[in-house]
Amino acid sequence: MLYLVVSRERYVQDPRDQDNTVLVREAEQNQVSVCRTIKEQAIRNRFHVRLEEALDKLNVGLDKKGTIKNYAKILERIGRLREKNSRVAQDYRIEVIADDEKNNAIRIEWKREPKSEQKDQHCGVYCLRTNIPDWSEEHLWTTYIMLTEIEATFRSLKTDLGLRPVYHHKEDRVTGHLFITLLAYHLVHTLRYQLKQQGIHLSWDSIRNIMSSQQRLTITLPTEDNKTIHLRTTTQVEARQKQLYAALSIKPDLIGKCKTIIDNKKSVVPFKIN
Numbered sequence: 001m002l003y004l005v006v007s008r009e010r011y012v013q014d015p016r017d018q019d020n021t022v023l024v025r026e027a028e029q030n031q032v033s034v035c036r037t038i039k040e041q042a043i044r045n046r047f048h049v050r051l052e053e054a055l056d057k058l059n060v061g062l063d064k065k066g067t068i069k070n071y072a073k074i075l076e077r078i079g080r081l082r083e084k085n086s087r088v089a090q091d092y093r094i095e096v097i098a099d100d101e102k103n104n105a106i107r108i109e110w111k112r113e114p115k116s117e118q119k120d121q122h123c124g125v126y127c128l129r130t131n132i133p134d135w136s137e138e139h140l141w142t143t144y145i146m147l148t149e150i151e152a153t154f155r156s157l158k159t160d161l162g163l164r165p166v167y168h169h170k171e172d173r174v175t176g177h178l179f180i181t182l183l184a185y186h187l188v189h190t191l192r193y194q195l196k197q198q199g200i201h202l203s204w205d206s207i208r209n210i211m212s213s214q215q216r217l218t219i220t221l222p223t224e225d226n227k228t229i230h231l232r233t234t235t236q237v238e239a240r241q242k243q244l245y246a247a248l249s250i251k252p253d254l255i256g257k258c259k260t261i262i263d264n265k266k267s268v269v270p271f272k273i274n
Helices: 037-063 071-084 115-121 137-158 171-197 204-211 239-247
Strands: 004-007 024-026 031-035 092-098 105-112 125-130 216-222 227-234 257-263 269-273
Touching (some): 004 137, 071 092, 125 137, 137 171, 171 204
Antiparallel strands (some): 004 125, 031 125, 216 227
């Protein structure tokens, strides 16, 4: 039985000896270490900022009217903050100062432990553990990335592409729903593959976010002679959108502007504007 998993054990090698993007090295017991320091550091920093802002807000509220001051309730709030920010909660020593009767909290003090800096130095270090001795480091890393791509695919199928929920009850309609979803995924995979060939490695969610600002609009204009003009047009393309269009060899506005005139229940007269 073959396996390739992420090792959750502490890794002792200093990541500063590695690159800030992706570096694969052979280690003991067929392990592979991969460093993506910048991304991991940004994640930890975000949790640090969020926890400290929440503690500061809770501390400031102790001097205001209408806010929670009960000592037990404050401890409960801090416990929830630790749970919500579990990635960095162990980096802080938090102390709640109570009044003489231990009924209300009067001050919250916190301090970041020095050992947390060591964790920051090892941000982005991943350890892949495998029992496959004859694969190269690059092959192991590529396979691991492929597994994460598969997981992302299932998430995309279930959410963005509408695989579930399925509201149909008849078998043929359920089959049609699944077929359309899988067909949509094949189109998504084809687009992402073509982009990767051009050096653009984006997730489907990132592509959707980039393209979301370009929309197809309908402008309705009533006229004095009792006619209505409907003008269909596309919003202006942005720089990042142009990059994706160019990589896919697609024109930014294939349809162009279309104009439709409706005249007092008479026949509709559509035509395209060059």
